[in-house]
Amino acid sequence: MKLRALTGVLALVAGMLAVLTGPASAAPTRYEAENATISQGVVESNHTGFSGTGFVNGDNVAGSYTEWTVNASSAGTATIAIRYSNGTTANRPGDVAVNGSVVSAARNFPSTTNWDTWATSTLTAPVNAGSNKIRITATTANGNPNLDYADVEVSSTVTTQYQAENATISQGVVATNHTGFTGTGFVDYVNTVGSYIEWNVSAPVAGSATLAFRYANGTTSDRPMDITVNGTTTNKSFPVTTNWDTWATVSLTANLNAGNNIVRATATTANGGPNVDRLDVTTGTSSDTEKPTSPGQPTCDDANNTDTTIPLDWPPSTDNVGVVAYDIYNLGQQIATAPAPPYTVTGLNASTTYTISVFARDAAGNVSLSSPEVVCHTKAPSGDTPPTKPGTPAISNVTATGATATWTASTDDHGVASYKVRNHATGTVLAAVPGTTASVPLECNTTYTLDVVAVDTINQSSTPSDPSNSFTTPTCGTVPQSPTTVAGSWDVPWDIAWSPDGSQALVTERDTFKVFKVSPTGTKTQVGTVPNVVTTNGEGGLMGVQFSPTWNGTTDQQVFFMHTASEGNRVATMNYTGSALSGYTAILTGIDKNRYHNGGRIRFGPDHYLYVTTGDAQQGSNAPNLSSLNGKILRITKTGAAAPGNPFGTRVWSYGHRNPQGITWDSAGRMWESELGNSAFDELNLIQPGKNYGWPTCEGTCSTSGMTNPKYQWDVSVASPSGIDYVNGALFMAALRGQRLWRIVLNGDNVSSVNSYFNGTYGRLRAVTKVPGANAIWFGSTNSDNNGNGTADVIRRSNIQ
Known part of the structure; x- marks a missing residue:
């Protein structure tokens, strides 16, 4: 959406799910x-x-x-x-x-x-x-x-407002025919016993909370309701308020769990409930803010591993109150939670390498920094047969950017877990689905034959199916052309930012902390190193870079960086003349770091305020907590302060994010974001101020009230998105694990079509940025990082035509 004047933002904020006050x-x-x-x-x-x-x-x-x-x-x-x-x-x-x-x-x-x-x-x-x-x-x-x-x-204390019109409503309607309500309306109960409103309420810590219901009752009799909180019910009176335009508040105290809670207000008489405007929830904050110490070096006993289990042990953490659990990760994906060491991780894939780190968690939800990593291996299954060969895929609904493939199922003694639809000529996986039908994203004007591979629950693959009949997708416009090399010999080029005049780009290297300028013709020169940067031996280090919108190298020399420091993640500014970096000022700190989930992208929006993506620092409770800077998109001034017009009066623009990566704006000023999921779905989100994008309650699309669903989602095996930019009606999104460039054609607020390019050709892709004044992009590989194959990285140019 276009960034609006203050009055427009305030009108939108009135209708949002949750408003932080106090x-x-x-x-x-x-x-x-x-x-x-x-x-x-x-x-x-x-x-x-x-x-x-x-x-x-x-x-x-x-x-x-x-x-x-x-x-x-x-x-x-x-x-x-x-x-x-x-x-x-x-x-x-x-x-x-x-x-x-x-x-x-x-x-x-x-x-x-x-x-x-x-x-x-x-x-x-x-x-x-x-x-x-x-x-x-x-x-x-x-x-x-x-x-x-x-x-x-x-x-x-923190007070969060939950509008009734955004809750789950049974036997009631959203109405606006009376005055004085907040948000976009109120709920008018049907006059019957059992009609109800149900809210999903998030609490930062377990404990007592105050629930205040704003209501109107224009009749002459009480309209009592049962208030049920996580299964515990209290009956409350909702007396007359003189008329339907007069609002009052009924409050009660209830115990909430840390994280998600269900609050339901149910009518107990044939008159139904009163009109309900909103629910205000006031919770305390934890007095325990000290993180546990990092767990020690984990070890795994490969001799006693099985095809689906790994026994782990590690020196335990200490905490000022006490450790209650340990979260176990394979790279950036959580695979288990343990009460204490030792612990056997189950449900793993056979014949698979796992890079494991452990994180301690206390009762207040504070999460430690990462343990060292250990590499473990599950064994090959013994005495098992792979799935049978799937049937030959039948192809239908061929368009310029996709087709539908259907095949007969495989059988397996352990059960088939998924099917991979592949380009038969290259073996590249184009789609992964649990059933026997797939919508397959394809490149325009390309001839294909497809095959299908079945994968069982212990990660054994079948023989590929016989190939489908050959077919050719129609021609379409605005597509990436064969790339040319801009500059090579990079060590994890994390971000690319062009100067406002288009004369040069700055590129950051995540693990060396170096900054290079690159001319439009590809001349590469180091201009400095950002001070105070530390690595996390994972996804942290020197990440985002962005020029001031009015940078000219003389009267405005500001460039901005996001990086990991000793105490957490920071946004900092330095002076840049066009040939050298100098000075250093941290403008925003207090963003937690961890081995993974550090966010890191920074971009100035059309409004000339700086937008910052922050990961949840491997602590999912950070994402919905409006008092935390983590799991958010922030909107700040050049000095690091909250930008005017932000929905909560703080730096927070949107929340409920796991690990937001790329951000960009389309030609209409709508803001789009790419986000790394955990084990199921990666997301493309249309970002609007004050919205909750669901994590950790939702991964991908869900039906939970108050959560904003993605506009598109991918299986994690074909995406793991990072950088994103907009060119001539389409978004272009880099994929790490998916090793491809996704093309996402937009139709207003929605996605029209999705297809991918360079599948597996250049390895893992991370940075994407539009070339100023041209229908073209630069994109960078990231094969030299800890998940890649160790080859030096390259930045390439692709014209979009």
Whole structure:
């Protein structure tokens, strides 16, 4: 959709499922260091870029400290953002204490390159109502870094609004014939016993919550209802409100589970329920914000593996409260949850290599950083036969971009799990389905024969079916042409961004942290390295890059990066003259990191605000939690603040994302996003402000009320999408695991057709960007990463015509 003026956004927000109110959307309070209590240090102003009237330069001794007095209106969890500068080459750690208790021991304050470059270190800690003391004490003889300020934001409760018209309704209708409602309408119950409204309510932590129902009752008699929360029922009176235009609130207290909860309001008399406008849910936030330590090195006993199981063991984690579970991942996909080590993972595929890492989780939902990885192997099945050969596929409904294939089923002693439809000439998998009919995406103006392979539940494949009859798809327009090489010898080129004048592109390398400029003709020159970047030995490192929309190399030199740092993921800005990078300022921190699920794409929208994709950091509860920056698309200003008109008054633009990757806008200003699923479906989403895109409740399309379904979904075996861009009526989306370029033709808000190109030709594809002033794209491979085959990567150009 086009980004609208503020009034348009507010009108849309009124009809959204959930609106965050209260403390979570309040701006932080800034406490300047020069106004704090200083022990062994002085206030100075001999460096640039500080806030207020100066900064604190602590003495180079252990024990020197700066202490702020911070006021909180209520007890709760404080987010503390400490702005500092460290112009040396050595880390300057300090103990961060709140009210005398150390909440972060020897917290890292790494080098910021020079004393004029500032960064932010963010942590959370419990605070009391009233006055609190926050102290940073140097733990080495080098003293603290220079300290500019502490931004403190306290959240004790979160209120989320769930509109009735977006809930599940049984025997009721959405109406607008009375005034004073919020959202896009209200629910008018049918006058009968048993009519109900049911909401899916998400809670960040388990515990007591306040449920407030906004209603109107214009009759002369009470309309009582049973309020059922996760199966526990309380009858509540909904008395007369004088008329149908007068609204009141009935509240009750209920216990909610962490994650999803079902709340139902059921009429108990023949009069039905009152008119219901919305449900407001007020929940507490967890006082436990400390993550468990990382589990130790996992081991697997290959000698005792079977074709479907792997016995695992690992040194356990520790936690300030206690570890309740361990999540086990194969690369970025969760495959099991264990109560404690040792644990045998079951339900695996035979003859398969698994790269396993383990993550600890506590009762508050805090998830540790990753354990080291271990490579394990399931055995080949013994005494088993593969599925029988499927029948020859019959082809029908041939269009320029696809066809329908139908075949007779295979049989197998373990059962057939899926069928793969392949290009018979190349063996490339074009579709994977559980049944015996598939809609197969194809390239335009291409001759095909197809075959089918059956796969059983222990991962054995059948002999391919006999090939289908040959057929040719019709010609269509706006398709990728044979690529030419732009530049080679890359090490995981993660993102490509063109300068506003189209004179050059910047390319980031994820694992080397280097930045290169590339001319339109392919000349490649390193222009710098982004400081403060660390790897996660997975999907983190140096990721997104983007020019300021008004960059010219002189009066505006800003370029922006998203990268993994010591404390989490950051958005930072540097100066770029057109030939060299310099300076560094972190503008947004507080985004959790993990080995996988780090998001990383940044793009300026048509409104000139910066959109940022963040993964859930392998903690699914982050995605629906509006107080978390993870599992979101954020919309911020150039300074990192929440952009005006955001739906919740915070940096959040949309939520419920697992690992959003590519973002782009079509010619009508609609925003599109590609997203990595877990084990079932990858997604293409039309992004609208304030919408919940379902994770972790939904993966792909689902019928859960309040969740926004994707516009298209793929089996993970043929997609695992990353970069995406729009050219002349179609989206072009890179696929990692699928090793292809997807072409997605749009028809307004919907997808018209989908087909793919270069299937398996160039390996894993990640970066895609339109060439300025041309119907063409650049796209980059990513075969040199930990999931690839180790070959150097290449950026190629394909004309779209």
